[in-house]
Amino acid sequence: MPDFTVLDLLDLDLKEHNHLRLSCMAGRTGLSKKITTSKISRPGLPLSGFFEEFSNNSIQVFGRGEQVYLEKLESELHFESVEKLFSYDIPCCVFCDDGHPSAKIIELAEETGTAILKTNLISSDFSRRLYQTLDEVFAPTQTIHGVFVEVYGIGVLITGESGVGKSETALELIERGHRLISDDTVKLRNISDNYLIGMGENPLLAHHMEIRGLGIINLANLYGVGAIRDRKQVQLAIHLEPWDAKKNYDRVGEATLEDTYLGISIPKVEIPVKPGRNIPVIIETAARNERLKKLGYYSAKEFDQSVLKWLESESARKMYYINEETF
Template sequence: MSEVTAKDLMEEFSLQLINDEESVTFRPIPTSDISRPGMEMAGYFTYYPAKRIQLLGKTEMSFYEELTEDEKHDRMVRLCTYDTPAIILSRGMEAPENLIEAANKTGVPILSAQMTTTRLSSQLTTFLESRLAPMTAIHGVLIDIYGIGVMITGSSGVGKSETALDLVRRGHRLVADDSVEIRQEHDGILVGRAPELIKHLLEIRGLGIINVMTLFGAGAVRNYKRIGLSIDLETWDQKKQYDRLGLDEETIKIFDTDLPKITLPVRPGRNLAVIIEVAAMNFRLKRMGINAAEQFSERLNTVIEDGDRDDF
């Protein structure tokens, strides 16, 4: 999980720092939840979520203006705690002097945004959920095949990068090679991307490092992609029994998400790029409710049942 502060929000959303920069402390933002302190403006601080970003809109500030001077001072002092990562005013509203004074004492950044409150709240939540999502790195390749994010894993030297190169030549898009950074941004949603250092790069043994975007154009790469399918490449084992019908459904668990997994045996003469391409298309059909393996199994059962009846 990466660390996010109010300084990152200033850069991402072009927010303006209102109070004294020398007295500000850019504290880590621990949660993507946004608080609109309406109850707090009314004086109820029993369950004040101080560790959240506090977003003040037109409603909160209109109520604030109705308070007495003592109440205004009290609300702003209690709003600015040493745990509060930032207070943001929407619609370009000016910050009251009571707020600036209280924020300077506790080091809370006061930021101003031009956006409406609802829109700003939505964009802040989306940004923070993406940045604060749990992250892990997996050794493999991530390719966008027909809109499906396919993660190819396997032991070193099994042919992952060569297969990825073949898929890129067939018109699909590379997301990451060698290392895939995976974030669980929502329940059941895994998003993969390449580390900044190796973005758009592909390593081919004997050839070296190649830049896929330079060789094949901008349409051959993506910066990130939701992962829908995992394909594990393993060296062909004559003693192992492989699934020939496709009825067995394997999964791999990443965080709280069970990701569908296919194991493909590798041996000379197998065109892995075509097989993986077909696997992605078949996966799309299954999501649409069309399962060739189940249809074959049903037809086979029907033939067997009809044969049993003929015996009588």
């Protein structure tokens, strides 16, 4: 489990469509509290006095309904449930829709060391963004040795033994207009047991590449920012291996190979490497083929159907000629 605090949540560098727009209003001593779960809580029932199954280890999100109810409790001097809520060790409270906590809430936050955060997002939008963010923060991770590139919009994970030519292949792909996500080490995240996201293990080093005989090169400086990308869904695995004359390689494309990482299976293509083979072009073709498969078009199946139709037509013609000779 990552060591993730409320301050880390505030400091996350998120893209505009995922930005949480958070600021701290009170309880700054609570910014060091750890967030230990990706779940969030809407504390409507606890505010009414029902604390059974209260998810006190979750971030407490106060939408417009909860805020109006807080005002009602304070005006009627029924503040016991609010005081009890703050007696729990909760990570932080977030007031949505530019809500402003009362002086009493701020006092409780300072006394208990609970950070009070504010966002101008409505509660539904904020909750959706927060779920996505925490799902990624707490997602299971795995680091593997390989190169990760984007080819025609497909996230291609290239693996193979050291020295087989992974980095050189990726360099040629970048020369051909594709993008590098990470070289040498790739960090994989399982997002909601649904798909894999790949990125560099170290963001500062991810877009550097080691080429034997040349040394370390910076792809962003050499080819521009259009040649790199921070992260991408892993959609295809390419395994490079030295050519083995005794091995029976798939020549039709009917074989369905897969690699499994963090419980998620990824389509896999094995490519034998030997002098004279243009590996980058083969990988480009594999990426195009994978895009066609996602659209429901399978080249190998179409080939099989065409062969069957041809055989059937040949058989029909033979039967016709045999019958003609009989008469």
